[in-house]
Amino acid sequence: MNIRHHFDDATLMAYASGSLPKGMALLVACHLHWCPECRERVRQAEAVGGALLEQIEPQAMPDNALQQLMARLDDDMAAEVSSLVSPALLPEGVPAPLHHYIRGSLDDLPWKRLGYGVHHVDLNLGGKGTTRLLKIAPGVSVPHHTHTGNELTLILRGSYSDEIGRFSAGDVADLDGEVHHQPIVDTDQDCICLIATDSPLKFTGLMGRLVQPFIGM
Template sequence: MTINHHLDEATLFSYVAGALAQGPALVVASHLTMCDRCRRRCRELEAVGGALLENTALAAVSDSTLASVLDRLDQDVIPEAAARPVSVANGEIPAPLASYVGDSLEDLSWKKLVPGVWVHDLPSQGKGMTRLLRVAPGKAALPHSHRGSELTLLLRGSYSDEVGRFSTGDIADLDDQITHQPLVDSDHDCICLIATEYPLRYTTLFGKITQPLFGF
């Protein structure tokens, strides 16, 4: 598996600090089981950031605090062997996600939104929404931006958007500055694990009208 899109440093820092809500934390933990690079970076943050985190408000990570941690990371190299081993429930379900969905994505109670698009909501605490999204080949999401953060982990298939091309294991770590329209370009269904902080901000009239029906 070749992973080309990784977690933002600030997201990893918040995860290590325990500052992420349940949904985003699930997405991050799932990605870490699939990505050697992010898993190693997470271990580096854990190794050198503990003392600093004691004096850091969990609600926000300041630029100066993050910069000081990253400066120390450049000086302290953690052996690759210290990274967590990969733990995957089966070929496509990360172990952290398995406790929510079991060992098969096919057996879930998928809810059809429109032809070629299905969703399976996951329970989560705190603000935001966490769900699995399944989209058929050639289908595109409605163009949208975000009112906050959006984490999308590719479990199966691939899509392309204004940011790039995302395939299995890649994670899209987006904020409210990004507007995009993902298009599934794989020859089979694309399944993603998604955590959004707030409802999406659709850029078309159709999207705004249908948003209450879609629920996100």
């Protein structure tokens, strides 16, 4: 896998500190499954965070601190067990952290139609923002848009091109409100992406604004 697009430092620092929304943290973990460069950058960020923690004055813990810790450990253990799945047993295009949620092939998911050539599966993770899988047919483009917050996209299968460049399997797009783009699938294969946002997209074209209330993006 030839990964050319990675996260910016702020995203990886937020992941290392545990401050990303759940969907974005899942997406980062999926990219890390494939990307040794970003894994090393996270390791460095965790080392910096550990050094900073050592300089903080100790604070009194709340009475339910142990219960909260054990609940977090249960969630982390489930993800850790999922990550132990042999790469050879994972379906095509499914990193281990995502396999924990979909438990199967991308082709067997209950895809729902969003519009011409576009289908999605909402992972319903709760919390801030939305996390979904998006499948876009060859030659189809997403309406031109920018972002009212942050958007992370991980390519699982296929590829698309936009104003930023070309994104293939393993690549990530780490975008904010300063970016305006219109991704278009540029091969004869469906492009399947994992997308996490912390606020709605902002469509800039008339058609995008008309359909936005119906597609929930």
